[in-house]
Each structure stands twice: as structure tokens, then as C-alpha cells.
Amino acid sequence: MEFQHKDLLGIKQLSREEIIGILNHAKKMKEIVLSDCKKTPDLQGKSVVTLFYENSTRTRMSFELASKYMSANAANITASGSSVAKGETLIDTARTLDSMGTDVIIVRHSSSGAPHLIAKNVKASVINAGDGMNEHPTQALLDMFTIKENKGRIAGLKVAIVGDVAHSRVARSDIYALTKLGAEVVVGGPSTLMPTEIEKLGAKAYPSVHEAMIDADVVIGLRIQQERQKSGLIPSLREYHRFFGVDDQRMKFAKPDALLMHPGPVNRGVELTSAIMGTDASKINEQVTNGVAVRMAVLDILTKGGIIE
Numbered sequence: 001m002e003f004q005h006k007d008l009l010g011i012k013q014l015s016r017e018e019i020i021g022i023l024n025h026a027k028k029m030k031e032i033v034l035s036d037c038k039k040t041p042d043l044q045g046k047s048v049v050t051l052f053y054e055n056s057t058r059t060r061m062s063f064e065l066a067s068k069y070m071s072a073n074a075a076n077i078t079a080s081g082s083s084v085a086k087g088e089t090l091i092d093t094a095r096t097l098d099s100m101g102t103d104v105i106i107v108r109h110s111s112s113g114a115p116h117l118i119a120k121n122v123k124a125s126v127i128n129a130g131d132g133m134n135e136h137p138t139q140a141l142l143d144m145f146t147i148k149e150n151k152g153r154i155a156g157l158k159v160a161i162v163g164d165v166a167h168s169r170v171a172r173s174d175i176y177a178l179t180k181l182g183a184e185v186v187v188g189g190p191s192t193l194m195p196t197e198i199e200k201l202g203a204k205a206y207p208s209v210h211e212a213m214i215d216a217d218v219v220i221g222l223r224i225q226q227e228r229q230k231s232g233l234i235p236s237l238r239e240y241h242r243f244f245g246v247d248d249q250r251m252k253f254a255k256p257d258a259l260l261m262h263p264g265p266v267n268r269g270v271e272l273t274s275a276i277m278g279t280d281a282s283k284i285n286e287q288v289t290n291g292v293a294v295r296m297a298v299l300d301i302l303t304k305g306g307i308i309e
Contacts, residue, residue, distance in 0.1 A: 003306035007119045007126040008298055010135040011176040019177060021308035022297055023145050029300070030293035032069060043072035046303050049097050050076040052108040052129070058264050058288055059129050059139070063106050066295040072103075090114060091121050098122035103303055107131070125302040133167055139263050140173035142294040144181065146287050147218055150259055155182030160212040160254070161203070162188045162246065163222030163271055166195050170263045171222060175201045188212025189222075189244055190234060209244045216254040221246050221262040221271045237270050247273040251281065259283050 001021050005013065032040055048067040052060055060076065067074035077093075088096075090109070097105055104125045107115040112132030119126040130136040148154055159178050165171045165187050178185045179202040187198055188206040198205050206212040213219055224240065234240045251260065260272070260281040268274050277284060301308055 001308050003301050003308055005306065006302075007115070007128075008137055008302065009116050009119060009126065009128045011137045011140050011173045011180075012135065014137075014180075016180045018308075019141070019144065019180060022141055022294070022301065023148060025297040025301060025308055026141070026145050026290070026294045029296035030290065032296070033289060033292050038069045039071065040069065041071050042300050043067065043070035043303055045073075046103045047073045047075070047101060048104045048106065048299065049074075049102050050106045050108075050129070051093065051097070052076070053079045053114075054108050054110055054130070056108055056129070058291060059108065059136075062288070062291040063127075063129065063295050063299075066292050066299055069292070070296055070299060072299070090118065094118040094122050098124050104299060127298060127302070130169055132169065133172075134169050135173045135176075136169040136263075137173050138291070138295055138298060139170050140177040141298070142287055142291040143170075143174055143220065143261060143263075144177050145290045145294055146261060146283050147259065149286075149290070150283060151217065154178065156184075157217040158184045158186065158215060159218040159220065160186050160188060160216035161220045161222065162209045162212055163244065164193045164224050165189050165198060165222065166193045167225040168222045170220075172201065174220060175203050179203075186212045186216070190240070192234065209246065210250050210253045213246075213250060213253040216258055218259045218261065219246065219251070219254050221260070221266070223263065223265065224267055224270055237267070241270050245269075245271060245273065246276060248276055248279075251276055251279075261287060264288070 050060055050063055064074055102124045106127045106129050108129040109131050112134035114131050115126050115128040128137055161171050175185050185203040187203045188209045262284050266272055
């Protein structure tokens with residue numbers, strides 16, 4: 001099938017078929033990630049640049065490894081180490097990279113819509129690696145891949161997304177993907193961290209975590225994003241964990257074979273306990289592995305003119 005986009009800017013723009021196509025392609029890529037020889041010629045001669053205006057470990061490193069595993073020329077730029085620190089605009093930075101012959105620009109930015117703005121001004125393919133509180137499409141894709149790999153399907157599952165929903169771009173992308181793939185999506189958390197119109201996205205909202213988790217097939221915890229919050233939204237991290245953190249007792253509200261996921265990094269003892277992270281239910285490390293495979297698939301599709309093999 002054909003991927004109908006020059007860029008990957010959000011799950012909202014993708015069709016169900018395009019999402020499934022990416023997930024199927026990621027299966028082949030995971031075989032490479034798990035092999036002893038992590039090298040393919042798929043991106044040989046291509047150049048990939050990560051342009052991150054926010055800190056990152058998992059997303060940035062997985063994109064860099066994905067590029068190198070596929071033989072691309074990979075480079076990375078941070079705002080503090082670039083001409084941004086001298087006052088250069090986002091568009092000028094992107095056009096500079098474009099003029100150097102860059103094939104793919106991977107952008108993380110604190111402002112919602114920044115990757116969309118870049119995509120309109122460059123020939124290169126642009127991948128959104130997280131923009132403000134808007135979307136994080138590749139995280140949603142790796143989450144879908146992880147669920148499907150463990151459950152065999154997504155349609156008909158109940159998925160509970162709990163925690164700081166209001167400030168989470170992951171939650172939005174996950175909701176878009178899950179609803180397009182036929183899952184029932186519920187969200188739970190403190191009212192101060194819940195968007196007022198979240199149900200318009202297709203998710204049912206609950207004021208408590210345990211209510212959302214009842215009979216859930218999958219539980220996705222979210223990080224408390226203090227860097228995006230105004231003060232006073234929660235009394236303290238200790239109080240948050242007491243009433244909204246996921247531990248072994250709250251996990252019992254979900255189905256016995258429920259998966260536990262988290263986009264990372266995890267604030268241990270706040271969103272999740274260390275004990276629950278160490279159980280068989282936890283698929284957090286699998287998510288990291290799958291992130292490399294999914295990002296390899298996305299890079300491969302975009303650099304081959306949108307063809308999904």
C-alpha cells in the first residue's frame with residue numbers, strides 16, 4: 001500500500017490502514033533489532049537529522065540508532081548547541097538543514113505545531129518527535145505495536161490511560177490510534193489534570209484511576225509533567241501517588257492478564273511503584289525495543305516515497 005504523506009506529523013492525519021501498514025512493516029524491522037547483525041542498506045546514502053529543542057533519552061536515541069542500523073548518515077542538533085542560541089528562528093534552522101541535502105528532519109519542540117510549520121517550509125520529510133501538548137505519533141505507534149504483539153489484536157480491548165492526561169501528547173496520540181483501531185479507551189486521573197473536552201476525542205473520562213482500570217486489558221501510566229504544569233494542580237507528589245499512583249493493589253482492578261505500559265521516563269514511586277514495574281505485566285522495556293523497530297519502519301517508508309512493503 002501507499003503512505004499518503006510526505007511527513008509523519010500526527011496520528012490524527014493517518015488512516016487505519018496506514019497505521020496497520022506501519023505496524024506490519026515494524027515486525028520486519030524488529031527482527032533486525034533483535035539480530036546479531038544490526039545493519040541493513042535500506043537508508044544508505046540518506047541523511048537524517050534529529051533537531052531537539054527539549055530533552056530526551058528514549059526518543060532521540062532510538063531515532064539515532066534506527067538511522068544508523070539502516071546505514072543512514074545521522075546527525076543530531078540541540079537548541080543549546082546550535083545557532084538557535086544566537087537567535088536563529090525555527091524556520092531558518094530548518095531551511096538551513098534542508099539546504100544541506102537532509103532527507104529527514106526529526107523534530108521535538110515545546111510548541112504545539114512546530115513540526116507542521118517546518119514541514120511547510122522544507123523539501124525534507126519531517127517527523128514529529130513530540131510537539132508541546134499536541135502529539136507524539138511514533139510513541140503511539142510503538143504502543144500499538146506492543147499491545148498487538150502481546151494481545152494479538154487491538155480491536156475490542158479496553159485500554160485505560162491514567163495520570164496526567166491534560167499535559168500528555170502521548171495520551172492524545174494513543175487515543176487517536178486506539179479508537180481508529182477499534183479499542184475502547186478510558187482515561188482516569190485527578191480533575192485538575194484532565195482536559196475538559198477529552199471525551200470529544202473518543203475516550204470516556206473517570207475522576208479516579210481505579211475506576212478507569214476496572215476490567216482493563218491494558219493500563220498505560222503517564223508521567224507527571226511538572227515542567228508543563230502550573231503550580232497547585234496537585235498537592236504534592238506523595239499525595240498524588242497515594243490517590244492516583246499505580247501499584248499492585250490498583251492493578252488488581254484490571255484484568256489478571258492486563259499489560260502495564262508507560263512512555264517513560266517513569267517517576268518511580270509517583271506514577272508507578274518499583275514493585276509493579278518488576279512484574280510480568282510490565283512491558284515498559286519492550287516498548288523501548290519496539291520504539292527502535294517502529295522508527296526504523298517510519299524512516300524506511302518516508303525515504304522510499306511512501307511505499308509500505
